[in-house]
Amino acid sequence: MPGRLLALLLVLATAILAQQYTDVPFVPTSTDVVDAMLDLAGIKPGDVLVDLGSGDGRIVIAAAKRFGIHATGVEIDPDLVRKSEASARLEGLAGKTTFVQADLFQYDLRQASVVTMFLTPGFNMRLRPKLLSELRPGTRIVSHRFDLGSWAPAKTVHVNDDQIYLWVVPPRGASATGAAAPANAPAGQSFEKLAAMFSYDPAAPLDPHSDEPVPADGASVTAVSYSGARGPVSATLVTPARKSRYPAVVFVHDYGKRDEFLPETLSLARAARPFVSLLIDGPQERPVGWRRSFNSLADNNDQEIHIQAVIDIRRGIDLLAARSDVDAGRIAYVGHGYGANWGAILSSIERRLRGFVLVAAYPSLAELVESDDPEWANLRYGLGSERTARYRESISAVDPIRFTRFWAGAPILFQFGRFDSFVSRAMADRLVQSIPSAQKALFYDAGHSVNDPRALTDRADFLTHLLVTPPHRPPVK
Incomplete structure (x- = not known):
């Protein structure tokens, strides 16, 4: 040799x-x-x-x-x-x-x-x-x-x-990019002003209430409520049967009720390495008396609902972090549709979340107003051109892409359907590319629901790797 x-x-x-x-x-x-x-x-x-x-x-x-x-x-x-x-x-x-x-x-x-x-x-x-x-x-x-x-x-x-x-380390909710605003941020909008829309008092009482837990074959399901931005928030807590300290995930749905994610959260609670999950109702889907319905005819109503939803989610994180069965340092977020949009906002302002799965998120609510979907076409017809322009201006204040440019650093898994009638491939790419650092984006043969079974598996793998799997050993000096 x-x-x-x-x-x-x-x-x-x-x-x-x-x-x-x-x-x-x-x-x-x-x-x-x-x-x-x-x-x-x-x-x-x-x-x-x-x-x-x-x-x-x-x-x-x-x-x-x-x-x-x-x-x-x-x-x-x-x-x-x-x-x-x-x-x-x-x-x-x-x-x-x-x-x-x-x-x-x-x-x-x-x-x-x-x-x-x-x-x-x-x-x-x-x-x-x-x-x-x-x-x-x-x-x-x-x-x-x-x-x-x-x-x-x-x-x-x-x-x-x-x-x-x-x-x-900047103040909570401030940018971690080292700049007041990226060059491609919307003109005249500092991050501080954007983030201020979602500020709240974390010391305010949560006033939590819970029903009797319902056993579910290795898990437990409990209807809960807590005080949000404008009254009670309805939610479901899914916990493993065995008492211990677990990572946790906040799940927020699109249209329909929070039960959209219930089968998935039961699987996570029963897994070999289990999770606690909190499924939160959006303001538009809560019980009568707690509900706030979208109404494009009322000035700023829809913008206020989106702001309320984000604050209510932050209060839900407070609720999880205070529980003895939750490791407050290991909380992640999964959102679909509107829930994904709210998660995109949280990715810039909420540093307690270790990672995000954003399913069928879109970059701009204002852009969605101009889509060819019959529902939005009917809305434009009903509003007329002047009111439509006013609505677009109001709702654009909570466009996800205004916030993702100020991403705070937690990893994101994006999931999209190739046949989504709301979110085109170009829209999806624009949102993903707005993050300052490359993130993983997966596309499935599905519509807006992204109901491909592989999407569930990919989410579970992402969450397990993020919150449970021991990381590689670090180098030393």
């Missing part, structure tokens, strides 16, 4: 052994870069630093030593954790440092005010939804070498031939 080939094989074998606990070899960060990262973070007394993929602990130790703060390293490799602990003891910093052997995707980041990392481009993008959903506004994120995709850094510094990036 030629010597060069033998040497190459030895290098490969060494690399494989080095990756026993990680996806890339251990790459130490230089002292100059460590110092620059901590300087860029603007560390102050009382800060809590978490270093993701902490390697031999050098960033954690440097932060505790220089600034006197408490710092934690999260590392998957037990040997590196032990080495870090020994180094901290030698520096007399055992009381100021903590090293946790854990998967960084499972570690709770909510206590951090500073997060540092030296990972890979792929891991950074997979971490982005977690960072945005768990970290408090104002938290500083510093990454060595690799950025966070379309989320533009607040500052970039160069150290020797390397780059370090800083981001500051």
